[in-house]
Amino acid sequence: MTLRRSLVGASVLTLLLVVYLVAAAGRGLDLIRTGVPVAVAIGAAVLVLPVLGVVLIAREWWLAVLVQRMSDELAAQDRLPVDDLPRSPGGRVDRGAADVAFAAARSQVEDSPEDWAAWFALGFAYDAAGDRRRARESLRRAARLRSRRPTGAR
Incomplete structure (x- = not known):
C-alpha cells in the first residue's frame, strides 16, 4: 500500500513539474519569437531550465527502475536488506x-x-x-x- 501511495505521489509531482517545465519552455519560445536580441538571449537561457529538468527527471526515474530491479533480485535471493530500525511514534528512525x-x-x-x-x-x-x-x-x-x-x- 505504501509503495503504491509513494508511486502515485512521485507520479503526481513529476506531472506537475512537467507542466511547469512546458510552461517555462513556452515562455522561452515566446521570447525567442520576438526577434529582439535581448529577448532572444533571455528566451534561450530560459529554455535551459526545461531541458535540464527533463534530464534530471529522467535520471531519477531511471534510478527508481534500477533500484526496483536490484530489490527484486535481492528479494529473490533472500538478501534484501531489512528495515527493522526502531522508530519514534512520528515515524522517524532512531x-x-x-x-x-x-x-x-x-x-x-x-x-x-x-x-x-x-x-x-x-x-x-x-x-x-x-x-x-x-x-x-x-x-x-x-x-x-x-x-x-x-x-x-x-
Whole structure:
C-alpha cells in the first residue's frame, strides 16, 4: 500500500513539474519569437531550465527502475536488506540505531567494494541516517557495479 501511495505521489509531482517545465519552455519560445536580441538571449537561457529538468527527471526515474530491479533480485535471493530500525511514534528512525546500521553497511562496502549488493545496503543505510544525496549516490554506484557483472554472476 505504501509503495503504491509513494508511486502515485512521485507520479503526481513529476506531472506537475512537467507542466511547469512546458510552461517555462513556452515562455522561452515566446521570447525567442520576438526577434529582439535581448529577448532572444533571455528566451534561450530560459529554455535551459526545461531541458535540464527533463534530464534530471529522467535520471531519477531511471534510478527508481534500477533500484526496483536490484530489490527484486535481492528479494529473490533472500538478501534484501531489512528495515527493522526502531522508530519514534512520528515515524522517524532512531538516530543511534541508524548510526549502528550505517557502520555495519559501510564496513560491508569496505570489505567488498565491488559488491553491488553491499552498495545497495549502504544506500538504504544512508537513507535511514537522513542523507538522501549520499543514498542516491550509493544506489547509483550499486547499479553501475551490477551492470558490469558477468552474466549469471550474483
